[in-house]
Amino acid sequence: MRGLWRAHRWTVASGALLGLSGALLAVWGNPVxxxxxxxxxxxxxxxxxxxxGNPRMQYIRPELLGFFLGSAAAAVLAREFRARxxxxxLHLLGLGFLMAVGSAVFIGCPVKAMLRLAGGDLxxxxxxxxxxxxxxxxxxxxxxxxxxxxxxxxPAPVLVPAGVVVAVAVLAGLAFVPGAxxxxxxxxxxxxxxxAVSLVAGLVLGAACQxxxxxxxGAVRDAFLLRAAAPAAAVVAVVAAAVLVNAFTGSFSVxxxxxxxxxLQWAWSALxxxxxxxxxxxxxxxxxxxxxxxxxxxxxAATVCVGMVLGAALVQSWGLGGTTAGVPPAGRxxxxxxxxxxxxxxxxxxxxxx
Amino acid sequence: xxTRWLCLAAAAVLALAGCVGTRPPARVDVPPAVRTVDAHILYxxxxxxxxxxxxxxxxxxxxxxxxxLPGTRxxxxxxxxxxxxxxxxxxxxxxxxxATGTPEAPITFTSVSLRQNELEDMIxxxxxxxxxxxxxxxxxxxxxxxxxxxxxxxxxxxxxNSYGGVRFQGGRISLRGNRFEDNRxxxxxxxGAPVIEENAFVGNLTGIFFRxxxxxxxxxxxxxxxxxxxxxxxxxxxxxxxxxxxxxAAAAKGGLADRIYDGADSExxxxxxxxxxxxxxxxxxPKR
Numbered sequence: 001m002r003g004l005w006r007a008h009r010w011t012v013a014s015g016a017l018l019g020l021s022g023a024l025l026a027v028w029g030n031p032v033x034x035x036x037x038x039x040x041x042x043x044x045x046x047x048x049x050x051x052x053g054n055p056r057m058q059y060i061r062p063e064l065l066g067f068f069l070g071s072a073a074a075a076v077l078a079r080e081f082r083a084r085x086x087x088x089x090l091h092l093l094g095l096g097f098l099m100a101v102g103s104a105v106f107i108g109c110p111v112k113a114m115l116r117l118a119g120g121d122l123x124x125x126x127x128x129x130x131x132x133x134x135x136x137x138x139x140x141x142x143x144x145x146x147x148x149x150x151x152x153x154x155p156a157p158v159l160v161p162a163g164v165v166v167a168v169a170v171l172a173g174l175a176f177v178p179g180a181x182x183x184x185x186x187x188x189x190x191x192x193x194x195x196a197v198s199l200v201a202g203l204v205l206g207a208a209c210q211x212x213x214x215x216x217x218g219a220v221r222d223a224f225l226l227r228a229a230a231p232a233a234a235v236v237a238v239v240a241a242a243v244l245v246n247a248f249t250g251s252f253s254v255x256x257x258x259x260x261x262x263x264l265q266w267a268w269s270a271l272x273x274x275x276x277x278x279x280x281x282x283x284x285x286x287x288x289x290x291x292x293x294x295x296x297x298x299x300x301a302a303t304v305c306v307g308m309v310l311g312a313a314l315v316q317s318w319g320l321g322g323t324t325a326g327v328p329p330a331g332r333x334x335x336x337x338x339x340x341x342x343x344x345x346x347x348x349x350x351x352x353x354x
Numbered sequence: 355x356x357t358r359w360l361c362l363a364a365a366a367v368l369a370l371a372g373c374v375g376t377r378p379p380a381r382v383d384v385p386p387a388v389r390t391v392d393a394h395i396l397y398x399x400x401x402x403x404x405x406x407x408x409x410x411x412x413x414x415x416x417x418x419x420x421x422x423l424p425g426t427r428x429x430x431x432x433x434x435x436x437x438x439x440x441x442x443x444x445x446x447x448x449x450x451x452x453a454t455g456t457p458e459a460p461i462t463f464t465s466v467s468l469r470q471n472e473l474e475d476m477i478x479x480x481x482x483x484x485x486x487x488x489x490x491x492x493x494x495x496x497x498x499x500x501x502x503x504x505x506x507x508x509x510x511x512x513x514x515n516s517y518g519g520v521r522f523q524g525g526r527i528s529l530r531g532n533r534f535e536d537n538r539x540x541x542x543x544x545x546g547a548p549v550i551e552e553n554a555f556v557g558n559l560t561g562i563f564f565r566x567x568x569x570x571x572x573x574x575x576x577x578x579x580x581x582x583x584x585x586x587x588x589x590x591x592x593x594x595x596x597x598x599x600x601x602x603a604a605a606a607k608g609g610l611a612d613r614i615y616d617g618a619d620s621e622x623x624x625x626x627x628x629x630x631x632x633x634x635x636x637x638x639x640p641k642r
Contacts, residue, residue, distance in 0.1 A: 028415060029395055032448075185394060185411065186410075190411065191413055194397055249416065250483060251481070253503065258523065
């Protein structure tokens with residue numbers, strides 16, 4: 001058992017770094033409890049690229065680009081940058097879309113769920129419970145071979161991921177050119193830490209989490225599979241580090257009501273995060289991990305990321321996301337359809353196997 | 355007969371002219387030498403002095419302190435809110451705000467266009483480390499101050515000709531020696547225990563509105579002379595409110611009950627305790 005703790009110590013350190021950075025980025029200008037949130041950042045990015053028209057959600061978050069580029073750099077230095085693909089592309093796009101929808105209904109990705117908890121937001125408890133339940137369900141379905149999508153890993157032309165890296169690097173450069181991309185003047189999109197600080201934080205986190213394979217849903221999954229607490233310690237580290245920073249900066253406010261960027265519809269929070277947890281297990285990682293994997297040259301993860309961007313754009317265009325007023329009917333329908341779709345796929349495959 | 359009609363017509367013209375004359379102008383002029391702030395985030399400590407024009411919502415992050423020197427005139431000149439758009443505070447303070455004017459050189463916050471709507475806020479102080487305001491004037495705007503979960507001390511300031519003066523929720527709020535004049539609502543509070551002392555409420559539609567969850571508030575030594583209600587409780591405000599030792603203009607006319615909206619008007623609401631009332635306006639007699 002001591003070996004298990006020892007094996008996870010760097011992952012735990014990455015989790016602590018993530019929690020520390022997430023809380024500090026909120027202090028430095030990102031929205032409260034949203035120092036790091038992949039789904040929110042992707043909605044911002046989709047807006048900055050003109051994929052939706054919500055003027056409050058348009059900004060290329062340098063953190064997002066930093067995660068990808070930091071991961072790519074670390075992978076290249078460690079000789080782990082390999083162009084590879086496994087599954088067919090269309091279902092991966094769908095998985096990315098569902099992760100964006102589930103996160104939007106909860107108002108945040110799994111990383112933000114942890115940061116919300118660390119800020120004292122008790123409404124996030126339902127999301128965390130839903131996330132764990134979703135991961136557990138995903139393990140059950142995968143374990144019985146019902147959703148083992150994709151075949152063996154195949155090599156792919158290295159020019160493809162290399163081109164993506166170059167494109168993201170160009171985008172990162174454009175983020176520093178005033179007026180090159182659409183930028184919110186009001187709302188959450190207008191709240192951001194200094195761009196250079198955000199980019200550096202993203203690069204460091206991207207590199208650290210590439211080396212340690214940190215993943216929120218992956219940690220929960222491993223805790224279930226190994227029946228041990230050690231893997232989940234990384235998630236605890238995220239929360240603990242963020243709590244420390246929040247306590248130190250006066251940003252810790254325990255409560256159920258009036259929490260920033262949260263709603264009180266706990267059932268929909270649980271279902272939204274449940275969908276994310278379920279899909280993340282199938283896709284091989286939480287939204288954050290997908291970006292890190294994409295940076296390593298994994299084209300499956302890159303496709304999931306494209307699906308998340310499209311999902312983020314549609315979430316904004318169709319009004320699927322939750323707000324402080326609650327979850328709109330369209331968002332509820334989307335989550336239920338997403339869950340039904342994934343479970344239905346599992347059942348039909350089971351019949352086919354039988 | 356003809357003279358009577360002429361007199362009536364003259365009176366009507368005078369009344370109309372009076373109405374037009376007392377209504378605030380649609381826009382005020384901004385001095386040509388004004389400094390325009392085009393940033394939308396302040397990350398570091400910043401000081402404003404002279405004339406400052408704000409043209410887009412501005413955020414003071416937790417790493418920054420905005421200090422406004424005495425005599426500074428801040429002109430909010432933001433584009434109109436598009437129909438259906440979510441309102442944004444014109445100045446969002448998450449760090450620190452220090453706006454301490456003097457009696458001779460107050461700090462003014464003016465909305466360039468007359469924007470007396472209930473949706474927007476001139477300054478929102480949300481989860482901020484601290485905020486101190488002395489001798490400030492808020493005019494022609496929506497709400498002057500909107501405070502969420504922050505400790506804020508406002509003294510000797512004027513809130514006038516706006517939709518509302520100060521609205522807040524949570525935090526430790528202290529409002530002393532201020533004047534709320536000709537607003538729709540002077541103060542609106544949700545879930546808090548504010549200290550409201552030695553203020554003057556004059557000509558507001560409602561002086562103080564406790565919406566809900568106000569317990570342990572201190573309301574004393576204030577002068578009230580409002581239009582509709584001096585103190586009004588919301589439909590979910592079930593706790594009683596102590597408002598002893600205030601001066602009520604309506605009490606002198608025997609109509610104080612009409613200016614208080616509480617459990618006497620709607621069953622289930624808390625009651626406002628006003629006795630003893632001050633016989634003369636606070637400040638008109640030597641303080642004991």
